Amino acid sequence: MFSQWHTTGSAPAEMDFSSHNFEMPPALEDLPRITPFFFVPPLENKPQNPIMESLKLEKMNTNLPPRPVPLKQLPDELEALTQDFIQNGLESLSLNKGLLGSIKRDFYEHKQNGLLSWDKLRPSYRSGASRTPFISEQGDLLSTAVRTHAQPRLYDALDSTVHITQKMLLLSLKLTVLGLNSPYYVWEPSTERFVQNGGCGEKSKGNILIHGKDEIGSLLRRLEIFLAELREKSAREGPTVHALAHSISTSLDYIRDCITKCPPTVDDINANAGDFPLQEIWSRYAVYEELLGALTDLYGRSWEHIPDTYLLLDFTSIAILSRIYEHLSAHFDRQSSKVVRAVFAFILTNASKQYLQDVASSVGFGNQVSRRKSSRNTKGQNDFDMDEDEGQEEDLFELLGGIETSFPAFFPRKVLQILPAAQKSLVLLQIAKEDHPLLSNPTGNLSVRWLWSTDEIWASWNETPLPKISSPQSSACSVTSPTSTTRYPTEFLDFRKFDLEPGSATSGDFLKPESDSFLKLSRFVETFPDTLPPIAPTLSELTSLVFKDLMKHSSLLSSSLLSIYIDSPGILNFRSHLLILRSFLLLSLPSFKSRMLSALFSDAGEFGSEKSAHSLSINRRSKKSIKERTQPWAVGLSLDLLERETWPPVGSDLSFFLRTVIVDSLKSRPDIIEDQKRDLVLEEAAWRLGFAIRDLPTGSGRDKWLDPLCIESLDFLYMDYKPPRPLEILISYDILSKYQRMFTFILRLLRVECALKSLFRMSTHRTIADFLFPTLTQSRKLLLHFRFVAQAFVSSLSGYVYETAIGGNFEPFLERLSSDSDASNEGYNQFNDVFELADRHSAVLDDILSACLLRSGQRGVGDLLRHCLEIVLEFTIVVGELHRGRIQEYQAAPMIEELHQKFCAKMTALTRVLKGIVEKGPSSSSSPLFIAPSDGGHRPTGGLEALHHLLLRIDLRDWWNRPTA
Template sequence: MDPAMWTPLEPFIDPRDVLAHHHQKLQDLPRLAPRFFVPVLENKPQNPIMESLKLEAANTSLPKRPFCPPKLPEELAVLAFDAVEPRRRNPEDVQRSIQQLWMEAATRKLGVRSGMLSWDRLRRTHTDKAVPTVFLSEQEGLVYSSARYHVQPRLYNSMDSILSVNQRELLLSLKSTVLGMSSQFYVWDSVSERFTQVGTLENRKRGVLLLDGKDDAISASIISRFLTVGTLIRRLELLLSSLRTRSAREGPTIHALAHSLSTTLNFIREILSSCPPTADEIASATDMLPLSAIWAHYATHEELLVALAEVYGRDHGRRPDEYDILESSSVPLLSRIFDHLERHFERQSPPIIRATIAFILKNASHGYIQQVAHSIGFGGQPSYKPVKKERKDQYELEEEEEEEEDIFDLLDTIETSFPSFFPLKLLQALPAAQKSLILFRVAQPDHPLLTSPTTKASFRWLWTAEEIWAAWNGNKFPEGSPAPSFAAPSLPPSAVPELSIFKLFDLEPGIQTIDVQDSSSTVLREFVDKFSSSLPLITPTLAELASLTFNDLMQHASTLSSTLLSLFIDSPGKLNFRSHLILLRSYLLLAAPSFKSRLLNALFSDEGEYEVDITPHSMSLRSLRRRPGKKPKEKEGKQPWAVGLSPNLLERETWPPVGADLSFFLRTVIVDSLDQGKETEDGTFEREDVVEEAEWRLGFAIRDLPTGAGKDKWLDPLSIEALDFLYMDYKPPHPLEILISPEILAKYQRMFTFLLRLQRVECALKSLFRMSTHRAIAKFLFPTLSPSRKLLLHFRFVAQAFVSSLSGYVFDTAIGGNFDPFLARLSADLSSTSSSDPNVRDDGFSDVFELAQCHSALLDDILSACLLRSGQRGVGDLLRHALELVLEFTIVVGELHRGRIKEYQAAPLIEELFSKFGTKMTTLTKVLKGLVDKSPSSSKLSLEAYAGGRRRSTGGLDALYHLLIRIDLTDWWSKSPKTA
């Protein structure tokens, strides 16, 4: 066993014993007594002034102390003995000189107020103009730089190219550098596009320029401002050179910007050339120039150039490959300038910066704004080039009459993007006004608004307070005499004034020197001098100022749009939009009784017998001239009876019944249903222009529908989609296509297809009533099956109630409830407007494009009310299936009536159809209740009115509430009939 394991442990030491031991040692130390004594003040009034005088008298009576000068450091000895070094002189002379140095320093003081002296003040050459302070940073440059170099000596770096210059040489060099030119110490580097120190490009060294009396940090800080100014001017000059090389196809804005930039650079150079110090001041300066004052004088100019460099994407901190690419398009270019100008207004930058950028914006945007103004006929009419369609075949013969231009191709050429400084109202009104001008020139090219001279109308930016107040009050702008960009050369007088400008070419070379003075910067200088330092209170922001600036343009745009709108609404003739709406409603929506009755007679039949005229081509002219008393002969067809359709459509037993006879017969339906007009005094009838042209603007057409699985129902005459191949087309006059566009006509045609389906079911139900009620033509249905006959009568009543309610809802609520208020709005007169603005109509339309949108929304509401929108496909299919079941019910009864099926065969079919119909109606009413409950106006059954007492439209989904009211909500139609 290791004996070290039995080493005795150290005894335990109590911490309290240690503290007591140290306390005993502290008591043994000697006590520290104070080395000064403050006598106790006597209990009597104190007089500090007298005490100070007594103390001074006591000090003056003391014997003089021996002078023991300390040993001076070597630096101080150099200052004390300028001629010879101290160690080369007699020691007694050195001691005497040191004593004299201290005595002179004590008596001179050199303006020192604090009584503290630094070692550099002891020399005799110390200036009396020194700042009375003890801080080294506030001493003269040589002292401060020496102290910094002594405390923090510069580290040697082989990659540094150090160049020491004096102030005069540096200022002469910087005067050239700030103008963007190479100088004695700095040259231009075309790669980095910066000014670099001479001799650093070849050796790839870092240039360090040391100004006498300044260290490298202070020298770099002083020189950086001048280098920044020169670099930015040189970069802007290079940008100007590239802008001048742009092609003329890129538009006038980029070239106007180049001219503005050239004027701005000339203006800045003139300012920098006159900045202190001048060359004479530098050459004649006997003392140091105020470098800090000169450096501060260039602060505003540096800020101006930095702002301009930001506008053009040439910031000082960017490399050439990081520059912004200026687009030639006017919109982004002008928006960029305005955004920078607005930013400087928000920052409250110096007025010269805001005025310079405003001048650039004014000149650069002038051509573009004039072009926009001409596009709406303000200050001139735009150049109009008709859009010609390309011929597909090069051998195609030219038409005798020139084809009308497509109005939509013309409107597609309208520019819809504008700069950011255009007000929001103007952005909304400009596209409509530009399109309105195109429509105006097509609709009424001789209108006074297009032919009247508008030379007085012009556009100008508002920058001065006088112009802003004049525009606000509607007064005449103050007279101004803008200086010309270039002064004309002075030439010898000529006898012929018209030929005086060519006198220059008659001179010999070198005879006369023409003095062409560039006064472009004078225009900018006058603009800067007149520029308001702050915006007036009526336009506190730049956006408000832009709104006031474009006020006249906005008024003209509103006038143009409202005038064209009045032409389509208020003026009579073939362009009256209301007359076209009435025509569309009468024919495509079956609102005209004469057309509806003739169409029903041509396409449908409510006869209770299956009969077909056996004469060939029964829908020809010979069939129309048939004697009315002659009955057609019966012919048993091979196909089931398509109840509700006209027998003449089924004579060939092919579907669809296309052919020339059908087209001619339907054409006569349109012509015969047209209004004859009012009878004149001479006995003739005079119709409106719209009705007169309706003979060839309206027409039936046949479209090709898709085929395939589930898409060929229109090929079956028994289907409810049997007549979907037929539609009505309408050709609105030029340029009314903007209000009756193909998209809007497509919505009319969808309604026309739906109405044909509904009329087919109605006619089929009428035939059912004839088959089951009129004893003269009907057979007794279900003579032995009494429950089936009762179910047939009950189903007939329920179907008739549903279809008649749906038909009444479609024509009265869905169509009439939306169309009538819209027509009433179009009847509003400008003279009855309640607004103070004469361009705002009481009908709420601001331009024809808003009217077209409202027209489209009207059809959307009608389609929504009839459950025909694409988003209502589910509930729309329920309604269509319910109508299909009713039609199938009539077809089954028709086959039973013809004897093609037996009553025991028809009974289960009718029971199945009635069960399906009840299920569909239950689901349909449940979905309709859900849609009505979601509608915000579900509880408003009464027709509300607009302001002015006009009727309010029933709307789309809101109208479904009326459909639920028409359909009995007690579900009595789903109950089985009672047995007797």
């Protein structure tokens, strides 16, 4: 603060410090030529020897005779100034001895000090000056005169020099450090700094030369201006900014009070005319300058900045709290003073109080739990019967998407991992089970608050009640109730107040300060520890301790919701819904699969010979009309789908027909769900399951679904499932779309299987089969060979899809959700919340799709697999046309030979690609399927890892590539 200060006085402009008087300058043309006053002779053109030259010069100087020292005379101007003094005060002195001799004699006679100066010639010189030889320790006028004479300043008409005493300086600086205007320094709004009050015009400048004495006051004023701007925003930005403004205001009051009490006070300056120890004064102000510098740096208004370069702060709660914490952490790391760390901790505590309370209430931690009214009954009520209420419900994913998932920087990583899931779990828990104990019995007075004292930190670590926060007390502001001096018995103590003067016993709130925040900050700074306790030595460890209870409650909330979805026997049992999805959308239920085969496919070996119990049309066409159709035979498809000779066969008849498939499958009461207490899920499956028809894109190469002869002919049909509303997070639309992709792939596979069965009937069964290729023996051999190869490939692929891809991944996932075995419980504990369970559910479907080569990243190898199935289907269609007599054997022979060559080429490419994938995959992909993991359960076959099993099934010495006999 007061590290360095200078005062300068200016000499009159007409004074000359040379030994000659000024004369009128001559005319320019009469001026003599300026010549140099020195001459440097050129060096001789010979080698130089500086050492010998120096020795010669030293020898010459040594032999020279001593020079007389001329006595310096006084300058002319000083002789003129001292004439009166010489005549009046020194008449007894002899002028022949000169003025210097009198000064010497005066020095030897009086011995005042060791300093000789012309200032002693003035009559007002104090003879009692100190004996110190330092000029800076002399009087103000003496040191100023000597400095002016030693360092004369150039005359400037715009330069205003102000001479002040130390007393005036200290009084002025005392006002400046408090952020107030003084007679010498005033506030400049444009630069937000204190500047000297020159008073000599706009371009004038004053010279007190007090460098570095207005930082404290300038920083205080900058914080006040920032506080005014902040208060204008607090109404719009929310409670965090309002609390921040209050904390800044309290900090400024505290700093001003401390600076006011710092020496020297105004009374000390006015009463004490002596010198003040400036170094001691500076040491008192240094800590507050450090604090102000840290605060202004926090808000981007440090001393190095001007208003145009101030930082534009983000006043959102997350941004401002993160900035405060980062600065506090930096001050802890650099071991700043206790006051700086305490004030920053106080600001962080107050600014984050409401935010932490909101975060705690978002997970039901505290007294209040936000309630959400659910308009849907999740206990068995039909969702389709509540159209009016359903329209008023908010979408579950939009509801969860509105939850804030970003938090300030001081939130520990473990809290960041569990807190968003806990917030969403609370919303789902209120929808799933409104009477849950966590919702009806809040956690009481528990809350999240910062811990700074050693007692609070140890209490939190030992899980004991935290010490109560004592109300701030101050000796200056506390009001003590007067008591009577009369002694009364114990039973009459209440009558003491009647002995007091009227009004003396009043103890209302109006006697207290308007706000106790200043006292709270003072108490906070006093009790703030110098170092954190060993149990939490760093700020990050302390932050983890602060959020310990919140993290425990969040984990309990997530596990409670997870137990409802896994262990509850009602409609929300997730495992029961998985069994429904596996049975119907993955066609794992035998009764449903057989009905689907009879409804959509046909394995009859004769065109038009099928007699189905169901039909899409009431008036069925005669067998003759069927035989007379001109369209090709879509081998493998049910003839009921081709009755109207349009594709796709959409209409109410198809919807009703497929609806009966689901109803009849559920009426058979299959053993889908083992627990009879969960039959409610099976009962509601009748209206939760349903077939739907979608419009697929058309265009060049994209309209194969419009042709019944193509393998994509049934892609327009898909199966949908409507889960209960709280379960939509586990069975989302994205997850259902993966089920539907598998459903479409399985329909394609079933179509090819039925087509191959029809081919076997056409070429084997004697009662309905003609002798294909009766005259072309080699073509018939190729037909039989191709039939065997295709059947082996399709059967191997079908077994792989159901046993390895679906069963190998789905069954271990179901085991982890089962509560019957110890191994499953161990897997169940691996799920932290329902969102992790949903991710695992999605990952299982991804593995199944990867195992079936249906992922978007596997398009190349997936196309190879699809082309192989397409070639097999084309082969059956060609044989079917030959069997119907629509083509001749000489026409069918080259077609079958070409298809066989294509099939061999595609199979060769498929196996080569699969081998490359298996070799580049993880080492576990080559392990047998039947090796069980150490926990006793089944290990999932995985996605790419399962392709090893597909390669083993179809790659048996390249038998499809062998030539026919």
